[in-house]
Amino acid sequence: MVKTSALFAVAGALLMGLALMTEIPVSPLVPLATLTLAVVLYLARDVSTFIRILIALIAGAHVLLTTLYVAAAFGAMPEFMAEFVPPVSMPAAAGVFAAVVAAVGRLPVIRQITILTDPYFTSREVGTVRIWPFPTVRAQERYIGTGILAIVVTMQFALVAISVRLSYWNRDWFNAIQERNEAEFWRLLLTVWVMWVVIAVTMAIYQYAIRMTLDMRWRAWLTEHYTSRWLSEATQYRMQVFGNQTDNPDQRIQEDVRKFTSLTLSLTLGILAQVSTLVSFSVILWTISADFTFPGTSVEVPGLLFWIALVYAVVATWVTHLIGRPLISLNFLQEKYEADFRFSLARMREYAEQVSLLRGERAERASLGRQFRLVMDNFFRQVGVSKRLIAFTSFYDYSNSVVPYVIAAPFYFAGTIQLGVMTQTAGAFARVEGALSFFINAYQTLAEYKAVVDRLTSFEGSIDRARNAAKKTGEVALLDHDGEDLRLDGVVVRLPDGTAIVRAEGLSFAPGTSVLLAGPSGTGKSTLFRAISGIWPFGEGAVKRPRGASIMLLPQRPYLPGGTLRGAVAYPEGEDVYEDATIIAALEAVRLGHLAPLLSEDRIWAQTLSLGEQQRLAAARALLARPDWLLMDEATAAMDEATEEAIYGVLKRELDRTTIVSIGHRSTLNAFHERRVDMVMGEGGLYEPADVREKVAAE
Structure with missing residues (x-):
């Protein structure tokens, strides 16, 4: 902007010299507008990008109009372009217009918009665009958007310029009527008016199409x-x-x-x-x-x-x-x-x-x-x-x-x-x-x-x-480490308002084991799970996870996206990631084999399947994804005990290298886990996970 401003300042000084020191009829309004643009371009360095684009387009329009105006003043305008000579008001207007846009761009409400x-x-981002009759262009989106905006705005200025030109036509036409000059009346109508109206209508249609392209992009x-x-x-x-x-x-x-x-x-x-x-x-x-x-x-x-x-x-x-x-x-x-x-x-x-x-x-x-x-x-x-x-x-x-x-x-x-x-x-x-x-x-x-x-x-x-909310309460850090266990070092889980609810110091889970996290409702078990999975940031300390390990959490109420059953089972992967035979095998393993013929059905599956069926479908997802760590937050609570036993059995059999950590309240869950951790009241009224030393299976 600084170099461009300097160029406009030099051009304005030269035009002012022409206006004051030569006999060539150049209105002082034109160099004054050029000098105004030089000042505006210099001061517009810190305004928004969108406003700078508009000012640059106005400056470009001024250059074109001034060139035509000065060429006509020197007598260098070809006769066939005589109708395209702008009145002095148009290049002069550009300087005022740019100053107005720059001033408006500093208003708080405009800053909010920009x-x-x-x-x-x-x-x-790189994109492609084609505007007839030009070839396809591949460029960064900012250049495509700016280019299309420049075309649209330039056309808008051209339409205004045509209306100004028709104002002078209107004056001459009515003067011809007053003077009963029939020849001039028809000449102005059939040559000047028809030409400009055809150009204006064509430009308006083309501008609309290009503007809609920019709108959608x-x-x-x-x-x-x-x-x-x-x-x-x-x-x-x-x-x-x-x-x-x-x-x-x-x-x-x-x-x-x-x-x-x-x-x-x-x-x-x-x-x-x-x-x-x-x-x-x-x-x-x-x-x-x-x-x-x-x-x-x-x-x-x-x-x-x-x-x-x-x-x-x-x-x-x-x-x-x-x-x-x-x-x-x-x-x-x-x-x-x-x-x-x-x-x-x-x-x-x-x-x-x-x-x-x-x-x-x-x-x-x-x-x-x-x-x-x-x-x-x-x-x-x-x-x-x-x-x-x-x-x-x-x-x-x-x-x-x-x-x-x-x-x-x-x-x-x-x-x-x-x-x-x-x-x-x-x-x-x-x-x-x-x-x-x-x-x-x-x-x-x-x-x-x-x-x-x-x-x-x-x-x-x-x-x-x-x-940024966790910046106020502190944030539980998610760190990768070279060990094989998942452990919590100095973790304190907080509510968004900063209130501490769970302390987990030194809790760790060895790979390949199964652990039950139990305790009364409201003791922070689910929130602790969400901190381990990385979606609950509020607190302090660090969750250290094996480098490169995958973690999957099955909530009590699974999310089933709309669409085909194939897509619902494969989620969050695309429905074309797994072969149909693999998906059907997973459904059969979790006792949903009767749904196999419906893989291509497009339904709202959250309303079609019962909650127990939804939980079994989520287990099928785990069989497909084969995570290293599977966190199950009451993920079998809607199943009957026999089905729950079968689901845990297939998970342990098919995912033999997966560490399963479960939250639940049923006593039947004890039999499916090698280790049990209870949430107990600790110092300061915070719940803490505490190991039950004996194997749950021995109870």
Whole structure:
């Protein structure tokens, strides 16, 4: 940015010399805009990547427009490109526009947004893209995204430039009408207007297609980004441990990411278009009314029409904000209530059998009714605010069709301006006022967008808190060592608030043995298991595991993903990792051979199988995975005693090199383990694992 800033400074100085010391008609506005861009580029070194990209694109547009403008001033523009000569307002507008973007980029709310946008535009993943008629390109995603954004923004600037050019066409056309110049009337219509309209329509269609490509690529990248952060290092589990730190992560990843990319692009392009329109047409409006007097007086007010448009739009924007401000919080709450209601319906489907057995339909209807009433009440509060907002904005929109002509009419009737200038004035006034009114027309969209940004920001915050929470309580370290045993050195397991619940000093498990961890409920057995497996970080000390050893934990309620039975048994591996014969053998070993014909069936297996069958399916997974260490947290509690005995028998027979450590309360488990460790009350009210010296089998 520093070198580019220096180049712009030199170019601005040269242009200023041309404007002041030669007879070539170069407006001082152009070199001033170039020098402004030099300052903006230098000061933009510390703004976000997304804002720097936009400023660089504006600078590029300024270079192109200035080149065309200066070439025309030197008489070097070919005759066939005469229609492409920009008015001085356009290159001059770029400097002001860049300064506005740089200033806005430092606002706290924009910084909050760019924290979400920048990761994509700085990503180093490699991707491919093809935009017709160009060949396929393979590059880092940041370059692909920046390139597509540059094309889309450049087209947006071109569409604004065309509208500025048509403003001058409109002036000349109506002057031809006033002067009854038929030949000029048809020439302007059939050559100038037709050409620019065809270009504008074609460009608008192509821009839409390219913008949608960027939208989906960005959404795909962000979806993968958030999914990876959420589903790594047990973050999704730790976020649940914290309770209500964030609601509905599924909605944040699916719905909020979709809205964020779509609204960011549409609002960015809309704001760029409106600001460039504002600056370009403001120069036109100022130039036209440079020596206008205030109506009914002889007081000359330079740029009178511009000031009228500015005051008119600013007052209307302020009123709109006062009316619509509650929509920001209401939109946020509506998304939350809708997601909570949808989650409850999905949960009801998951637990349909239990609800039916308990005859809990009435209680569920009452609960769903309460949640939906929150949706309805908040919705009608939104409607109430929106009604007032629509009433004001509708009146404002209808007024806009006559106000510009009412403002320009006194000057036309006084003979100060011609009909063509009057229509150009009214058009420029409407464009300036419309650009200033962008905030009014887009208020509801902006309110929705702010809610989406807040939800994604809070999701980011929840992920960070879940990952960093152990820094406050201390963290149980997971270490590999060259020994064969799994041992706990100085381990104290804590709750997320720092409260210690279990102390395990010197506990070790020898390879190839079977150990039962017993004790009353609530003594921290399951939490200790989760610390050993690595998903519970809160505490201190170290869990030292044999280097390269694999650990698998079977919980009391296994997770069965939706999809085929083959995929449910193979999980967490892909369903194509194991041969069907191997999967069927594992099912038969755990007494689920009757399910073999259903391997390709696609069902919600958590609702199809009983809890006992689900636990046997989890045992089949262990037979397939063959872990070095198998932790079973009441993993047979839903089985009858005979089936439980058979499952432990097949695990010990088939996994003869696997160390099995179980949590359970049944006395029958004693017979399946060589060693028993009980949780007993120790010093300071903490439970500690203590060995029962005699072999359990001898009891």
